[in-house]
Amino acid sequence: MEQSFIPQKIEIFKESGQVTWQTPSNIALVKYWGKREPQLPENTSISFTLSNCCTTTTLQYKKRENKQDGFDFDVIFEGKKNEAFKPKIETFFKRIEVYVPFLKDYYFTIESSNSFPHSSGIASSASGMSAIAMCLMSLEKELTPDLTEEFFYQKASFLARLGSGSACRSVKGEMVVWGEHPEIKGSSDLYGVEFLDEVAPVFKNYQDTILLVDKGEKQVSSTVGHGLMHGHPFATQRFAQAQENISSIKNIFTTGEIDAFITLVESEALTLHAMMMTSQPYFILMKPNTLEVINKVWKYRKDTDSKLCFTLDAGANVHLLYPEAEKETVQQFISKELAVFCKNGEFIHDQVGMGAKMLVDKP
Numbered sequence: 001m002e003q004s005f006i007p008q009k010i011e012i013f014k015e016s017g018q019v020t021w022q023t024p025s026n027i028a029l030v031k032y033w034g035k036r037e038p039q040l041p042e043n044t045s046i047s048f049t050l051s052n053c054c055t056t057t058t059l060q061y062k063k064r065e066n067k068q069d070g071f072d073f074d075v076i077f078e079g080k081k082n083e084a085f086k087p088k089i090e091t092f093f094k095r096i097e098v099y100v101p102f103l104k105d106y107y108f109t110i111e112s113s114n115s116f117p118h119s120s121g122i123a124s125s126a127s128g129m130s131a132i133a134m135c136l137m138s139l140e141k142e143l144t145p146d147l148t149e150e151f152f153y154q155k156a157s158f159l160a161r162l163g164s165g166s167a168c169r170s171v172k173g174e175m176v177v178w179g180e181h182p183e184i185k186g187s188s189d190l191y192g193v194e195f196l197d198e199v200a201p202v203f204k205n206y207q208d209t210i211l212l213v214d215k216g217e218k219q220v221s222s223t224v225g226h227g228l229m230h231g232h233p234f235a236t237q238r239f240a241q242a243q244e245n246i247s248s249i250k251n252i253f254t255t256g257e258i259d260a261f262i263t264l265v266e267s268e269a270l271t272l273h274a275m276m277m278t279s280q281p282y283f284i285l286m287k288p289n290t291l292e293v294i295n296k297v298w299k300y301r302k303d304t305d306s307k308l309c310f311t312l313d314a315g316a317n318v319h320l321l322y323p324e325a326e327k328e329t330v331q332q333f334i335s336k337e338l339a340v341f342c343k344n345g346e347f348i349h350d351q352v353g354m355g356a357k358m359l360v361d362k363p
């Protein structure tokens with residue numbers, strides 16, 4: 001199957017050019033935690049694609065005079081040359097070289113910026129890696145113009161996955177499934193697929209406010225975190241549970257059972273953290289304010305008819321999920337009662353979006 005992503009023949013010669021893509025972050029509802037080589041998930045995951053939290057990347061490419069062995073590229077992040085990101089991109093290039101054989105034919109400038117504040121604790125690898133993958137696919141399309149749209153997006157997700165697993169869910173569609181599952185048509189461990197089932201109106205334009213409880217570097221890198229699932233005493237049960245949760249959430253989306261959605265999503269978040277708390281070595285990535293927020297959310301739900309719920313990434317920040325119909329009331333509640341638990345009172349309102357967008361450069 002991977003073989004189909006190796007280009008057969010590249011006939012067109014392109015001296016230089018540039019392309020810009022804007023790609024979003026995503027938030028998993030059923031979490032991916034645990035992987036095997038080469039960046040394949042141990043269980044199926046599903047996410048909402050976000051809209052406002054995104055990375056914009058311009059890839060400039062120029063044919064090299066002498067094709068030397070190594071890759072040749074520079075990274076500019078938020079307007080400044082950045083050496084720190086280069087090793088991660090070098091590793092990414094090595095992993096995808098067989099599928100993108102023209103990588104060494106060009107000198108690249110990769111110029112990126114994020115819509116969210118740097119070091120906000122928001123995972124930027126999903127949006128960052130998918131943006132580079134989209135740009136490379138645009139270049140591949142220049143060189144082999146007869147690529148179908150389906151192949152374009154599938155391979156973009158495939159490449160993004162090799163940069164950062166969850167990045168494969170940041171390419172196309174409002175909800176994306178990654179990992180083979182018998183009940184999701186076309187699902188694959190190799191790339192994300194759009195969740196195309198009928199979705200009840202309550203889940204349309206779902207809102208996500210990200211509370212920045214703790215900013216700064218991640219305490220545990222995701223590579224280390226995924227690694228801790230090897231030999232984890234509860235790994236087998238966890239992976240089986242995630243597969244069952246995919247079946248349940250698929251049903252929930254169709255029927256619109258929002259209470260079941262809340263239970264499933266919060267349980268997934270706490271299970272992710274429970275896995276980290278029970279691995280060797282163990283970690284607590286929640287902060288006291290994470291728990292303050294969770295308790296406030298639970299009380300708010302008890303006191304009102306609200307369907308507000310939370311989910312977590314591998315960190316202390318809280319994603320608050322709620323239906324569009326509650327936008328005004330929940331956002332008031334956040335400003336009044338939850339902003340105090342955020343670093344510098346910062347939070348970001350976001351909602352479900354469509355996926356990557358190509359930006360046309362101004363003449």
Ligand code: PMV
Nearest residue numbers: 028031032164165166222314
């Ligand atoms: O894509 P990675 O390797 O950074 O892993 C992301 C893992 C979680 O964000 C915790 C869960 C998920 O499915 O996105």
